[in-house]
Amino acid sequence: MNEIITLPNGVRLAYQNIPFFHSVSLGVMVKIGSRNELDSDNGIAHFTEHVMFKGTKTRTAFDLVKEMDSLGANMNAFTSKELTCYYFQCIDDTVDQCSEILSDILMNSVFPAEEVEKERGVILEEIDMVYDIPDDLSQELCSSAFWGDHPLGKNILGTRSNVERFTRDDVLSFVSSHYVADNVVVSVCGNISREKAIDVALKYFSFPRRPVAKRSFAIPDKLGGRVQSCFKEIEQANLTIAFPSLAFDDPRLLGLSVLACALGGGMSSILFQEVREKLGLVYSVFNYLSTYEDTGAQCIYLGTNPKNLKKAVGAVKKCVAEFCQSGMDEECFHRAKQQVKGSLSLGAESSLSLMRTIGKYALFLNKPFDVDLRLAALAQLDRADVNAMIPQLFDTKEIGVGYVGKQTDFDLTEIYK
Numbered sequence: 001m002n003e004i005i006t007l008p009n010g011v012r013l014a015y016q017n018i019p020f021f022h023s024v025s026l027g028v029m030v031k032i033g034s035r036n037e038l039d040s041d042n043g044i045a046h047f048t049e050h051v052m053f054k055g056t057k058t059r060t061a062f063d064l065v066k067e068m069d070s071l072g073a074n075m076n077a078f079t080s081k082e083l084t085c086y087y088f089q090c091i092d093d094t095v096d097q098c099s100e101i102l103s104d105i106l107m108n109s110v111f112p113a114e115e116v117e118k119e120r121g122v123i124l125e126e127i128d129m130v131y132d133i134p135d136d137l138s139q140e141l142c143s144s145a146f147w148g149d150h151p152l153g154k155n156i157l158g159t160r161s162n163v164e165r166f167t168r169d170d171v172l173s174f175v176s177s178h179y180v181a182d183n184v185v186v187s188v189c190g191n192i193s194r195e196k197a198i199d200v201a202l203k204y205f206s207f208p209r210r211p212v213a214k215r216s217f218a219i220p221d222k223l224g225g226r227v228q229s230c231f232k233e234i235e236q237a238n239l240t241i242a243f244p245s246l247a248f249d250d251p252r253l254l255g256l257s258v259l260a261c262a263l264g265g266g267m268s269s270i271l272f273q274e275v276r277e278k279l280g281l282v283y284s285v286f287n288y289l290s291t292y293e294d295t296g297a298q299c300i301y302l303g304t305n306p307k308n309l310k311k312a313v314g315a316v317k318k319c320v321a322e323f324c325q326s327g328m329d330e331e332c333f334h335r336a337k338q339q340v341k342g343s344l345s346l347g348a349e350s351s352l353s354l355m356r357t358i359g360k361y362a363l364f365l366n367k368p369f370d371v372d373l374r375l376a377a378l379a380q381l382d383r384a385d386v387n388a389m390i391p392q393l394f395d396t397k398e399i400g401v402g403y404v405g406k407q408t409d410f411d412l413t414e415i416y417k
Contacts, residue, residue, distance in 0.1 A: 001370045002189065002358045005198065009206040010181030014362035015197045016189040018351060024095050024190035025355035027087035028106060028205060029363050031185075032178040034156040035081045035292070036215040041170070042151070043123075043158010046079040048171050050123055052086070053077070054115035056108040061115060064101060073098045079156055082292055083363060089352050092191040095200060103204035106179070111168045120163060127157050134238040135284075135303060137230060138404040142240035143290075145226040146297055146400025151217055177213035181206075187359025190351040219295045224398040227412045236283075237306040237405035239313065241415060244398050245289060245296035249365050253291065254340070254377055255386040256298070256393065262328050262336035263287055263319070264300060270332075274319050275302065281312040293364050297400075298393060310410045317415070324394055327387030337378060344374055 002016035073090035090098040147153030264271040264287035285302040304312040347353040348371040361369040
């Protein structure tokens, strides 16, 4: 079991010892992401994450990656809707050296103007790349259609116009406002003692102790009800449909994970077997969950030949309607539970995956994550109780639809009916 330790420097440490590993994963998580942004600065969290690696007071951008590579470690970062994470995975005897390099990045970055300009170009290329990946774009459009004007509906990468005008001063102001002790969790797991983890967190990751610049936006009472399309002369029609779902700490989320696996979580799932294997209408069809601190979405994606779009959508609607009416039988329920059990168990055997999980629980819930307790709760799930959730989670009055593909005669608003 992991634990959460509030350190004298105000930073919380999420820690789990795994003595049979030969590695350590350490992540610094900052509770700031695209859902905290205004239209005018959409993309600033992701922009900051990128330029943070462009040089410090004593190291160039190349020095940083060269030194980390020379230690046999992997270093990276990501920005999501609700957090930014900087992390490394290293051999267990190089934790101090790797921590010092990551600390230098987070505490001493100088954001050289010429490097910021170069990275601006990289981010603009990343934005363009999304528009060239139809399935990703359909999911982005679906998010926008579902969440509307709320920041959760905005692209994490930001708009081109925003990225083109962000300055070094914008980054410095953003870091000063949000990279503060109360907003940070250091997550560490692997072959490292409790005392060593505390020492590393205190020595290298002491952030300023000043008030967090809070930004919060209430979830709209009405979600969905929109279709967003991007017509492209490509060979496949890409469609994503979002339904209202559950928040990250909702006690029903474990049951939702089971029913999501049953519906579209693998090759034995209802959607895959019916729409692909039986009818041959798609290459890819699946559903996935997006959970946030206070809300969530459940999405279904399918890719099909444009001439089969109406049939494929009809098949998906039929699957969902029958799922709502009949639920899971005992065999389907057991198989889906085993999938969730496997996902939890295998995730706990990766120090990188576990670092992210225990850090997120500490950051948003201030609670330790215990995989054994989750597995025990999973074993106790009642099929009738989980089945009873299904109709509540497929409200077709509040769905968002994202479409990418050729112009189609099929009226996408039919999906609502």
